Amino acid sequence: MYHLECIECGKRYTESDVVYTCGECNGLLDVIYDYSTIELDMNKLKKQCPSVWKYREILPIDETQEPISIEEGGTPLYRCDRLADKIGIKGLYVKHEGLNPTGSFKDRGMTVGVSKAIELGMKTVACASTGNTSASLGIYGARAGIPAVVLLPEGKVALGKVAQALMHGAKVLSVRGNFDEALVLVRQLCDDEKFYLLNSVNPYRLEGQKTIGFEIIDQLGFNVPERVVLPVGNAGNITAIYKGFKEFMNIGITDKVPRMTGIQSEGAAPIVDAYRNGRDDITPEKNPDTIATAIRIGNPVNAKKALKAIYESNGMADTVTDDEIVQAQRDLAQLEGIGVEPASASSVAGLKKLVNDGIIGKDETVVCVTTGHLLKDPQEVVDVCPKPVVVDATMESIRNAVFSDK
Ligand SMILES: *Cc1c(COP(=O)(O)O)cnc(C)c1O
Ligand SMILES: [Zn+2]
Numbered sequence: 001m002y003h004l005e006c007i008e009c010g011k012r013y014t015e016s017d018v019v020y021t022c023g024e025c026n027g028l029l030d031v032i033y034d035y036s037t038i039e040l041d042m043n044k045l046k047k048q049c050p051s052v053w054k055y056r057e058i059l060p061i062d063e064t065q066e067p068i069s070i071e072e073g074g075t076p077l078y079r080c081d082r083l084a085d086k087i088g089i090k091g092l093y094v095k096h097e098g099l100n101p102t103g104s105f106k107d108r109g110m111t112v113g114v115s116k117a118i119e120l121g122m123k124t125v126a127c128a129s130t131g132n133t134s135a136s137l138g139i140y141g142a143r144a145g146i147p148a149v150v151l152l153p154e155g156k157v158a159l160g161k162v163a164q165a166l167m168h169g170a171k172v173l174s175v176r177g178n179f180d181e182a183l184v185l186v187r188q189l190c191d192d193e194k195f196y197l198l199n200s201v202n203p204y205r206l207e208g209q210k211t212i213g214f215e216i217i218d219q220l221g222f223n224v225p226e227r228v229v230l231p232v233g234n235a236g237n238i239t240a241i242y243k244g245f246k247e248f249m250n251i252g253i254t255d256k257v258p259r260m261t262g263i264q265s266e267g268a269a270p271i272v273d274a275y276r277n278g279r280d281d282i283t284p285e286k287n288p289d290t291i292a293t294a295i296r297i298g299n300p301v302n303a304k305k306a307l308k309a310i311y312e313s314n315g316m317a318d319t320v321t322d323d324e325i326v327q328a329q330r331d332l333a334q335l336e337g338i339g340v341e342p343a344s345a346s347s348v349a350g351l352k353k354l355v356n357d358g359i360i361g362k363d364e365t366v367v368c369v370t371t372g373h374l375l376k377d378p379q380e381v382v383d384v385c386p387k388p389v390v391v392d393a394t395m396e397s398i399r400n401a402v403f404s405d406k
Contacts, residue, residue, distance in 0.1 A: 002033045002060050004203060007305065015060065018120055018194075020187075020201050028305055029203045030243075031060050035250040042253075046222075050074045050215040052108050052208055058247060059112055060207050065119045068144045072107040073211055075099045077219040077367070082335040087352045091365035093225070094332070094348075095216055098340055098373030102164055104294075105209060105237060105371050106136035112208030113198045114140040122196035124149060126189060128175075128182035129199075130233065130294050131161030132372055137198055138168035149195060151175050151182040156293055158341065158377035178288065180299040200236025201301045209237055213244025216367055217254060225258050227360065230369035231346040232262035232271050232317070233295035235306035237371070242309035258367070260315035261360075262306065263350030265290030265322065268297055271306060275317040280307050291322040291380060294343035294372060316359070320349040326384050328352065332370065339374030347371075 004013040008027030013019050021028060038057055048054050052073035061067065077095050084092035097105035114137070117125050125141050126149040127133050134150035134157075141148030148170040152162065156178070165172050175182045183199060190197040198205060217224060224245070232238050238260055245257040264272050268288030274281065285298035300306065310317055320328075322342075329345035332338040347368040354360040374381065389404075391397040 001037065002031055004029045005032045016120070018122070018196070020197055020203075028201070028302065030305075031203050031207050033058065033247075035247070038251055040251060040253065045218070050218050052111055052211045055211055055214050058251075060204060061112060061115050062119055065115055067111060068114045068118060068140055069111050070101045070107070070139065070143055072100050072111045073215060075215070077216060078336065078338065080336045080338075083331055083348070086331060086335060087348075087355050089351070089355055089360070089362050089364065089366060092351075093220075093365075093367045094336065094338055095212065095367055095369045096338055096340075097212065097369060097371050098344065098376075102132070102135045102139050103160070103373035103376055104132035104136065105212060105369075106132045107140075108208040108211055109200065109205035109236070109240070110136040110140040110198065110208065113202055113205040114144050116204040117146070117196040117198070118144055120196065122146075122194070124193070124195040125198050126150070126186055126195040127198045128152075128179060128186040129157075130179050130296060131157040132294060132376065133199065134170060134172070135161045135164035135168075138165040138170035141170060142168045147171065149173070149189070151186045153178045153182055156296060158293055159379055160376040179297050180284070183301070199301065200234050206236055206240035206243065209240035210244030210247065212237070212369065213241040214248060217245070217248055222253065224254050224256050225367045226364040227261055227315070227366045228258045228369065229261040229263060229347045229351045229366060231292070231295050231343045231371055232264050232306065233268075233297040233300065233343065235262070235271055235300040235302035237369075238262050239302045239305040239309050241369070242313060257313050260309045260313040261350065261354070262310060262315070262317040263346045264317065264319050265292050265295055265325065265346060266319045267322070268295060269319045270298060271300060271303060272317045272319050274303065274307055275310060280304060280311070290325075292325055292341075292343035292346055293377070294341065295346065318350055318354060320346050320353060324349040324353065333374070338370060340370040341372040341374060341376040342380055344370035344372050
């Protein structure tokens with residue numbers, strides 16, 4: 001029903017091959033289905049609540065394999081009128097992926113990726129991570145009952161994410177290097193030790209994440225928004241979501257795709273640089289830096305696929321500053337009650353900038369994807385918010401504090 005195919009040379013691999021990139025040319029692989037054989041029952045689709053496994057007919061896991069699941073996906077799509085007003089746009093929705101079981105969209109990729117690992121008979125799973133991938137792999141490894149090994153860049157991972165990886169029992173290695181270096185090392189480790197690699201270079205992970213695209217369409221009553229805006233780090237998610245939109249079109253559920261709009265931080269923007277120069281591949285950034293640690297990546301593995309998604313969908317890519325990210329994080333939290341980690345807020349910061357610059361029209365219907373939960377990075381919150389006011393345990397003191405400066 002499906003196979004893997006190299007995006008560069010077209011070489012095919014079967015569903016039982018353990019392979020992450022093309023053995024011939026090192027190109028990225030895509031999971032390809034025969035869409036003519038996929039029939040989705042629209043009545044059933046309209047009745048069932050969204051979730052990753054709702055779309056099982058278009059997921060590459062054998063029917064006999066019980067999914068390794070903790071009920072991921074089915075995240076809310078909020079209509080955000082107050083934030084829309086502030087930005088100066090008519091129709092704004094936020095897809096809050098921070099409400100997945102571990103607090104990020106990585107769970108969608110991991111439920112499919114770890115299910116595939118078990119189907120393939122792999123004994124250990126591994127990844128490099130800016131944090132959320134490790135948190136997610138930790139929990140799915142535990143759920144599957146197999147060991148997980150995670151490599152993190154030392155000192156650059158938000159506290160909540162490390163806490164999750166540790167408590168769920170992953171072997172956590174803190175690498176004296178950045179994410180890009182950790183990824184090179186874990187790829188070698190997986191090849192040497194026959195561990196199953198679950199970074200987003202693994203095409204099965206992207207299959208899980210494409211369900212964000214399915215759910216957006218589903219939750220909009222099978223309508224297609226004009227644009228989707230999201231943060232871009234290793235560039236897997238923008239690739240995956242676009243694939244989801246395209247597949248719904250290929251199956252005949254929709255007749256167009258949204259314009260894929262990727263946002264990076266100024267300090268880590270290889271995809272944006274490539275886009276600005278009209279190129280289809282990147283020049284790696286050696287020393288990426290940003291407050292948004294989840295997208296602190298200089299050499300995104302999925303760059304080629306992501307740039308293709310951007311060009312094909314008539315989308316674009318732009319940068320935001322750390323200050324703009326923090327401001328958008330506050331706006332989401334205080335105008336809409338949506339608590340996100342910094343990387344997630346870059347989507348809204350990017351939208352605001354592009355509307356200000358007149359690049360995104362005020363009449364567009366836009367969905368911003370907020371990728372991770374506020375509690376992932378509590379230290380950043382404490383750093384950017386005012387301190388709690390310390391008061392005596394008396395009514396006078398409390399009243400003084402409540403009514404001061406307001
Ligand atoms: C992983 C992650 C990203 C980046 O996604 P890519 O697929 O690497 O582009 C953005 N935000 C958060 C919170 C993440 O965990
Ligand atoms: Zn190839």
